[in-house]
Amino acid sequence: MTTASLAERIDALLPQTQCTRCGYPACRPYAEAIAAGDANINRCPPGGAATIDALAALTGRAPSPLDPACGSDGPLALAVIDEATCIGCTLCIAACPVDAIIGGPKRMHTVLASLCTGCELCIPPCPVDCIALRPAARAWTATDAGVARQRYVARERRLARDERPADRAATPRDADAHAARKAAVDAALARARARRAGVKP
Numbered sequence: 001m002t003t004a005s006l007a008e009r010i011d012a013l014l015p016q017t018q019c020t021r022c023g024y025p026a027c028r029p030y031a032e033a034i035a036a037g038d039a040n041i042n043r044c045p046p047g048g049a050a051t052i053d054a055l056a057a058l059t060g061r062a063p064s065p066l067d068p069a070c071g072s073d074g075p076l077a078l079a080v081i082d083e084a085t086c087i088g089c090t091l092c093i094a095a096c097p098v099d100a101i102i103g104g105p106k107r108m109h110t111v112l113a114s115l116c117t118g119c120e121l122c123i124p125p126c127p128v129d130c131i132a133l134r135p136a137a138r139a140w141t142a143t144d145a146g147v148a149r150q151r152y153v154a155r156e157r158r159l160a161r162d163e164r165p166a167d168r169a170a171t172p173r174d175a176d177a178h179a180a181r182k183a184a185v186d187a188a189l190a191r192a193r194a195r196r197a198g199v200k201p
Helices: 001-012 027-035 046-060 089-097 142-162 172-196
Strands: 077-080 131-135
Touching: 001 172, 077 142
Parallel strands: none
Antiparallel strands: 077 131
């Protein structure tokens, strides 16, 4: 089996929440790192013990407890926005890896519960702390994972298209605003990863 085909099979076992808790920017890069022998199979909190066991069976590695540096596993929780507090900054929309938040600038936002992966990446960017996690009252399924993967891939393609020179903002002022917003989101995601790692930002 080639490394690429092994990565494909590993990716199919991951929950596709795109939460970055494993230390990689998404599920697919983590799968590629496992396939290349550069990452352990115990770094996926959303997958928990079941995913570790499945990865062990596929790769021939011994199963081991979830790496506590990546966080802890638990039941699915979904993001909920306090709509009365939301100021419509759109930073959570930009941070969501699966486009599960809708709204517009200076307009109330809301999370589409059926699409939310519980990744928590929308929480750190919020300047008014109006986003919280609530129990989902359901389990994450293989169907959820498939939908999340498709939405993540579609979002990445859209972002790549938007970064092309022909698609960038027409004026320097708009380009500066775009760059500032991207920098704010990148900084917020870095803070989220640092907080999960127990490092003070």
